[in-house]
Amino acid sequence: xxxxxxxxxxxxxxxxxxxxxxxxxxxxxxxxxxxxxxxxxxxxxxxxxxxxxxxxxxxxxxxxxxxxxxxxxxxxxxxxxxxxxxxxxxxxxxxxxxxxxxxxxxxxxxxxxxxxxxxxxxxxxxxxxxxxxxxxxxxxxxxxxxxxxxxxxxxxxxxxxxxxxxxxxxxxxxxxxxxxxxxxxxxxxxxxxxxxxxxxxxxxxxxxxxxxxxxxxxxxxxxxxxxxxxxxxxxxxxxxxxxxxxxxxxxxxxxxxxxxxxxxxxxxxxxxxxxxxxxxxxxxxxxxxxxxxxxxxxxxxxxxxxxxxxxxxxxxxxxxxxxxxxxxxxxxxxx
Numbered sequence: 617x618x619x620x621x622x623x624x625x626x627x628x629x630x631x632x633x634x635x636x637x638x639x640x641x642x643x644x645x646x647x648x649x650x651x652x653x654x655x656x657x658x659x660x661x662x663x664x665x666x667x668x669x670x671x672x673x674x675x676x677x678x679x680x681x682x683x684x685x686x687x688x689x690x691x692x693x694x695x696x697x698x699x700x701x702x703x704x705x706x707x708x709x710x711x712x713x714x715x716x717x718x719x720x721x722x723x724x725x726x727x728x729x730x731x732x733x734x735x736x737x738x739x740x741x742x743x744x745x746x747x748x749x750x751x752x753x754x755x756x757x758x759x760x761x762x763x764x765x766x767x768x769x770x771x772x773x774x775x776x777x778x779x780x781x782x783x784x785x786x787x788x789x790x791x792x793x794x795x796x797x798x799x800x801x802x803x804x805x806x807x808x809x810x811x812x813x814x815x816x817x818x819x820x821x822x823x824x825x826x827x828x829x830x831x832x833x834x835x836x837x838x839x840x841x842x843x844x845x846x847x848x849x850x851x852x853x854x855x856x857x858x859x860x861x862x863x864x865x866x867x868x869x870x871x872x873x874x875x876x877x878x879x880x881x882x883x884x885x886x887x888x889x890x891x892x893x894x895x896x897x898x899x900x901x902x903x904x905x906x907x908x909x910x911x912x913x914x915x916x917x918x919x920x921x922x923x924x925x926x927x928x929x930x931x932x933x934x935x936x937x938x939x940x941x942x943x944x945x946x947x948x949x950x951x
Contacts, residue, residue, distance in 0.1 A: 623790025631664030673701030716746030718757025
């Protein structure tokens with residue numbers, strides 16, 4: 617498999633996002649199935665695994681640690697801090713909290729190292745910028761972890777180009793991770809260019825638009841009660857039927873090119889720029905292999921233009937996040 621730079625590391629252009637195995641789209645995956653998926657990905661050539669303290673409130677890190685720690689030298693390990701579960705009321709119930717104070721980041725890192733069964737995390741992201749804490753302070757705390765040998769490089773998630781530049785002035789930022797796909801094009805406003813200028817890798821999560829570009833019909837009325845798409849405006853009862861009208865020409869082009877819809881979405885991303893890597897998530901081994909097949913899809917400039925005319929900010933209906941989630945990110949938005 618070819619490789620691309622992820623900060624100082626060389627990784628497979630398509631990694632594996634490890635949120636789905638325990639979090640966000642319904643019931644958690646049985647541990648045995650999650651372990652089998654992780655090991656299959658490793659054997660298939662995936663060398664970039666991305667998890668976070670938030671995912672399952674530590675469960676994803678535990679699963680990754682159990683399955684992959686015996687093979688630690690074979691892959692680049694990324695995780696995240698700054699957004700995690702906290703027992704606020706002291707009743708044993710964890711709630712999601714954004715906390716970018718250096719002391720909290722240090723403790724979250726120690727807990728992550730234990731769960732991941734490793735001595736060092738290759739790439740450690742600030743999952744959300746805590747707007748109560750200057751970004752320089754949070755990145756300064758992470759730079760202390762680099763000097764202590766706990767982490768090897770620093771990343772940021774869901775930040776603007778301006779915040780990236782402020783952070784990079786404190787310590788080199790190896791990667792910025794943000795949602796990016798045909799139907800979420802916000803990184804094109806400024807962050808993609810800022811990453812290129814600074815030598816920062818752009819890591820695209822949700823490259824298949826939270827399943828929208830996979831080709832399998834989504835029935836929004838049958839989504840699990842815990843499925844995060846229930847709170848996303850693009851999937852609500854008013855907007856989703858309108859967005860579905862964008863799919864027929866897209867699916868037709870995938871058929872014309874002889875690839876799956878998921879492969880077409882990921883191939884588009886990888887063709888956009890060489891400093892982009894993708895981290896689709898899945899719980900299915902079949903879907904994993906299908907995603908990796910995107911590396912074999914070749915798109916001409918005409919195909920790229922055709923795709924971008926089909927689906928983009930000009931015709932997708934609804935914000936990607938609701939008001940609460942939008943208030944927690946720092947990414948640029950289209951007028």
